[in-house]
Amino acid sequence: MIGSGDKLWDVLVAGGGPVGLYAAIEAARAGLDTAVLEARPGVLDKACGEGLMPAAVAALQRAGVRIQRKHCFAGIRYVEGGSCAEGRFNDGVGWGIRRTELHRALRERAGEVGVKILQHRVAEVSDDRDAVVVDGRRARYLIAADGLRSPLRRSLHLEAPPKYAPRYALRRHFRVQPWGPFVEVHWHDLGEAYVTPVASDEVGVALLFDDRSRTHGDGDFEVILARFPVLAARLAQATATSAVRGAGPCEQRSRRVVDGRVLLVGDAAGALDPITGEGLRLGFLASIAAVDAIVGGRVPQYETEWRRLTRRYWWMTSALLALRRSPLRPLMMPTLCHLPAVFDRILGELGEQPVALARV
Numbered sequence: 573m574i575g576s577g578d579k580l581w582d583v584l585v586a587g588g589g590p591v592g593l594y595a596a597i598e599a600a601r602a603g604l605d606t607a608v609l610e611a612r613p614g615v616l617d618k619a620c621g622e623g624l625m626p627a628a629v630a631a632l633q634r635a636g637v638r639i640q641r642k643h644c645f646a647g648i649r650y651v652e653g654g655s656c657a658e659g660r661f662n663d664g665v666g667w668g669i670r671r672t673e674l675h676r677a678l679r680e681r682a683g684e685v686g687v688k689i690l691q692h693r694v695a696e697v698s699d700d701r702d703a704v705v706v707d708g709r710r711a712r713y714l715i716a717a718d719g720l721r722s723p724l725r726r727s728l729h730l731e732a733p734p735k736y737a738p739r740y741a742l743r744r745h746f747r748v749q750p751w752g753p754f755v756e757v758h759w760h761d762l763g764e765a766y767v768t769p770v771a772s773d774e775v776g777v778a779l780l781f782d783d784r785s786r787t788h789g790d791g792d793f794e795v796i797l798a799r800f801p802v803l804a805a806r807l808a809q810a811t812a813t814s815a816v817r818g819a820g821p822c823e824q825r826s827r828r829v830v831d832g833r834v835l836l837v838g839d840a841a842g843a844l845d846p847i848t849g850e851g852l853r854l855g856f857l858a859s860i861a862a863v864d865a866i867v868g869g870r871v872p873q874y875e876t877e878w879r880r881l882t883r884r885y886w887w888m889t890s891a892l893l894a895l896r897r898s899p900l901r902p903l904m905m906p907t908l909c910h911l912p913a914v915f916d917r918i919l920g921e922l923g924e925q926p927v928a929l930a931r932v
């Protein structure tokens with residue numbers, strides 16, 4: 573048991589957010605004796621767009637995670653001023669899921685497959701000859717899933733500097749019937765608003781922007797929402813169903829994702845920006861790769877595999893961020909409107925089902 577210093581766990585996971593829980597479920601399903609150390613108790617909420625791309629949906633299904641409350645979406649719609657462009661996934665659907673429901677379902681599944689979840693804030697990690705030592709507890713491997721600001725990434729000196737101007741986020745939910753089968757992205761010179769249907773009578777709204785002074789409460793949410801008049805008008809009569817939550821800076825980088833017996837997954841491994849809504853998809857796929865590497869006795873190769881899995885995300889996100897700031901941005905909507913196949917092609921990539929998901 574954890575706390576009895578002589579037990580050697582196969583895997584300890586630091587951080588019980590969605591990616592840490594997913595990694596623990598995969599490790600336990602692979603027959604590894606696994607515990608999660610999570611600093612906070614109970615079901616956790618977090619600022620997120622809450623749109624799961626088809627490959628993230630497939631990853632949840634593969635792991636046997638049962639979601640009770642969700643809303644399917646068929647693709648993504650971009651809106652700016654009076655024009656809009658739509659792209660559809662060519663394989664499967666996305667799911668809009670409240671973070672609290674996703675976390676509840678992952679915790680439930682983790683319990684079913686024998687993962688121990690312990691409330692503990694990880695403070696110190698060191699190596700002894702044949703184990704990693706986490707605050708006195710020993711394990712063959714540590715999966716670090718402690719989020720965007722990852723204290724572990726910092727303490728292991730794996731941090732790398734950001735390359736772009738910082739961006740921040742606020743999110744809130746509203747009681748309103750979703751008005752289409754899409755995640756809607758509203759564009760503005762100063763940022764974007766993401767609307768994700770999460771139930772038949774509720775949408776989540778995430779606002780992304782670069783004004784650091786606006787990262788606090790309800791007033792800031794209203795000010796930034798007002799940049800998107802079409803959306804603000806739709807929500808004017810809707811009741812807010814959650815508190816405003818903030819996140820950021822969104823860009824966090826790591827130099828490496830493997831350090832001896834420690835493997836970084838999820839936002840702890842690095843994230844550039846949520847603009848493509850891929851964080852959970854990549855976190856789940858990286859978790860599968862990390863567990864495969866542990867089971868196969870080839871942990872150093874996880875580094876290469878993580879880079880392969882995330883390469884397209886880094887360049888596509890960099891390209892979108894560059895486009896946001898470019899004088900060419902006004903051409904984006906007319907191009908997507910006149911060449912819908914381009915949008916479908918991009919979403920086809922997001923909807924792709926990697927081979928790893930086919931394995932049970």
Ligand SMILES: Cc1cc2nc3c(=O)[nH]c(=O)nc-3n(C[C@H](O)[C@H](O)[C@H](O)COP(=O)(O)OP(=O)(O)OC[C@H]3O[C@@H](n4cnc5c(N)ncnc54)[C@H](O)[C@@H]3O)c2cc1C
Pocket residue numbers: 586587588589590591592609610611612616618619620621622623624625628692693694695717718719720723724741742743778779819820822837838839840846849850851852853855
């Ligand atoms: C505005 C916004 C919109 C987004 N939209 C989408 C979207 O639509 N679709 C999508 O797929 N992704 C989206 N993302 C990205 C997604 O939210 C993240 O990729 C995802 O939350 C990463 O999960 P995680 O488990 O790695 O980290 P987290 O969810 O941050 O979990 C980390 C956990 O580690 C715990 N922890 C921290 N330190 C310690 C410690 N020392 N000891 C123990 N525990 C610790 C924390 O308490 C927390 O529970 C969005 C992100 C933002 C900011």
